[in-house]
Amino acid sequence: MRIFVTGASGWIGSAAVPELIDAGHQVVGLARSEAAAAAIAAAGGEVVRGSVDDLDVLRDAAAASDGVIHLAFKHDIAFTGDFQGAAEADRRAVDAFADALAGTDRPFVLASGVVGMAPGRVATERDMPGDDGSPASLRGVTAGAVLGLASRGVRSSVVRISPTAHGDGDQGFMAALVGVARAKGFSGYVGDGAQRWPAVHRLDAARLFRLAAEKAPAGSVLHAVADEGVAIRDVAEVIGRHLDVPVRSVAPEDAAAHFGFLGPLLSLDSPASNALTRALVGWEPTHPGLLEDMDKGHYFTA
Template sequence: MRIFVTGASGWLGSAVVPDLIDSGHRVVGLARSETSAAALADAGAEVVRGTVDDLDVLGTTAASSDGVIHLAFKHDIAFSGDFRGAAEADRRAVDTFGEALAGTDRPFVLASGVMGLLLGRTATEQDLPAIDDSPMSVRAATSVAALDLADRGVCSSVVRLSPTCHGDGDHGFMAALVAVARATGVSGYLGDGANRWPAVHRLDAARLFRLAVERAPAGSVLHGVAEEGVPIREIAEAIGRGLNVPVTAVAPEAAAEHFTWLSGLLGLDSPVSSTLTRELLGWEPTGPTLVEDLDKGHYFHRPD
């Protein structure tokens, strides 16, 4: 298959692309810079220049491909305060892919997330996100719209990823927590730290995207979850070991100052199952657990 991948040189895309190529697929990667273009070419992919805002490029390339994996998201503006703007740009891209692929029965795989999907009990692939007026709901609504493309002759699926897609080179949530612990001199958690976050290793997640584009049925919801829920205190303890700093509870009234933008997320209890995904596609994660990955030390041996 000739597969168009957006976000192809990013944290996850740089694992998805070689997995696809090693499995015999041809990859067309979207690159917004010369550096990204060179990395994709070195990996053996065809390069198309553009961004997720270049809707003509997205539509034309999708129409000439056998399938699309959409990983790109404007994280730069999302984490600088304009999550709604990033999510709305994502929706425009998904709508463009839908128009290009309608009636073809070709696969379209969208990356989304599981964080906060269902608080307090284990969420499954059958649980749909709540849609309201919040910026986060814009992205949730996009995932629902992607699934609805199945009714328009698109073999669409959504891979909902763990918030901690970990591995060597990660600049996401785990790296941010390490940076907070390094800056404050303590590795903190909220409450008793028993609340849980799901996790998956980057290479396991990459393999799931390949399986999805190869054989996920239309309208499938898939969970990129290897561990249903890792207690935040265990994560804090691993960070404490790695940095050799004390591990301590942070008072709720001090959370915003201590954890900054992470404070609203760190207390969530959001366990998630991937049982249905494993049964459907035969996906079995083989990478290290999150704590094992932290204990390898690579999160602490580089600047954050």
């Protein structure tokens, strides 16, 4: 297939592009900068210049492809306070893809998140996010709209990614936790640290996106989850050991002040299952789990 990939130079996308090419697919990647274009080309993909705000570019690229994997999201503005703006831009992009793909039976794979799906119990692919009208719920509403495209002749699927897609070079939540521990002089966890945190290696996540494009049934939800739930205290202990700093609890009421934007997330108990995903598309994670990967040491290099 000729597959159009947004976010093709990002953390997951840069793993998904070679995964797709090695499986015999052609990749066309969206690039909003010269650096992104060079990275996509170096990986063997074709380049379309533009951003998720260029809706005509998205429609044209989707119409010229055999399928779409939509990984891009405006994390830069989401993490600086405008999550609603990022989610609204994402919905506009999804609507543009829907216009191009309706009635074609081509695959459309959307990246979404699994954290907070069913706090306090193990979330499954059958769980659906609620809509409370908050900015945080907008992304779940968009995911629901993508699943609904099955009724419009699109082989749509949603891949919910673990909050940590780890690996050498990760600059996400685990790297942020290491940074907090360095700055504060100890490795912290919230309360008793029993909160469970789903995780997946980025290479395993990339393979799941390929499988979704190849064979996920219309209207299906998949979980890019390898570790169902790693206790946050266990993560803190790995960090403490590698940085040679104490490991201690942070009171829940102090979590936001200590961890910043991570505080509310680390306070959630949010495990998730991958059982239905494995049965549906034959995905089997093969790369190291989160704690083993962190113990390799790459999160702790200066």
